Amino acid sequence: MSQVLHTPPPTQVPAGDDLAALAARHGLTVSGARPSLPEYVRQLWARRHFITAFATAKLTAQYSQAKLGQVWQVMTPLLNAAVYYFIFGVLLGTKHNVPDYVPFLVTGVFIWTFTQSSIMAGTRAIAGNLGLVRALHFPRAALPISFALQQLQQLLFSMAALVVILLCFGVPVAASWLLALPALVLQFVFNAGVSMIMARMGAKTPDIAQLMPFVLRTWMYVSGVMWSIDKLTKKDHLPHVVTVLLETNPAAVYIDLMRYALIDSFHAHQLPPHVWATAVGWALLAGVGGFIYFWKAEETYGRG
Known part of the structure; x- marks a missing residue:
């Protein structure tokens, strides 16, 4: 007597379009799907407390293993300024052509460090925090923004030392110092x-992070951190486009906006034409364009 085994017919797997229709019919959505731009902004604003807390925690932990701790927030840019003063101010004689060269140099170094550190931290914001990105659902823009905010907090600590340096070198307190606030806001938007x-x-x-130090170092040398762009551009040998x-x-x-705000010997004629409009334009272009990108x-x- 033989026994016939009846094999059930294979289950039909719906096609891709059928699966999408089935998911839509039952109210299912793609996990991690990109929200609309207004919704993304709303989600980011809802997590503003996380952004500030994350930035503060990273800043606190940055020098936790060093004996001097948070003192390095001020010491690092000051030591850089000291090296640049010796090389450019003393050996190359740049200080002879720039009034209040030490305040001029230290202001440039502090403001440049804000941009440099923000960009370097932003480059690693996603690649260096994959565990957090894969474990939690939140707008990923919170990470580069929080790193830029961390660098702003560090700059504010350094500004206390900058004020002491300005006063020690005879730069008086002036109402123009209030211009530092809008300048910093615009720079923060640009950096973010x-x-x-x-x-x-x-x-x-991820290999871009290895290339960025060279790019940023080149950018620093053409940004007038250690020398006066105004002095150089007044010479006739430079092409107009340069x-x-x-x-x-x-x-x-x-950098020039901050020098104009803080140093009384840095006058308006040393600023490029329409400097505030240029600063706002760069902030909007980088801030809005970078956010959408x-x-x-x-x-x-x-993923991957």
Whole structure:
């Protein structure tokens, strides 16, 4: 007597379009799907407390293993300024052409360090925090923004030392110091925007983080941190396009604005034409453009 085994017919797997229709019919959505831009902004604003707390925690932990602790927040840019003073001010004689050279130099170093550190931290914002990105659901833009905020907090600590240096070198307190506030706000928006651009690029190609120190060092040398762009551009040997590029360089623009606000010997005629409009333009271009550029790749962060 033989026994016939009846094998059930194979289950039909719905096609891709059928699966999408089935998911939509039951109210299912793609996990980690990119929200609309207004919704993304709303989600980011809802997590503003996380952004500030994350930035503060990273700042506190940054020098936790060093014996001097948070003192290095001020010592690092000061030591850099001392090295630049010896090389450019003493050996190359730059200080003879610039009034109040020490305040001029220290202000440039502090403001440049803010931009440099924000961009470097932003480049590693996604690639260096994959565990957090993959474990929790939150707008990924919170990471590069929080790193830029961390560097702003560090700059504010350094500004206390900068004020002491200004006073020690005879720079008087003036009402123009209040201009430092809008200048810092514009620079923060610019830094955060560039950080988001670099965060997306660094998430896709982590090797960019190894290249950025060389790019940033070159950028620093053409941004007038150690020398006066105004003195150089007044010479006739420079092509006009080079003069325009030097004067509209965003890093140089924010450095010049801070020098104009804090140093009484740095006058308005040393600023590039329409400097405030240029500063606002760079902040909007980098801030809004960088935010949209980062948002467009929201679904890809932490994948693969």
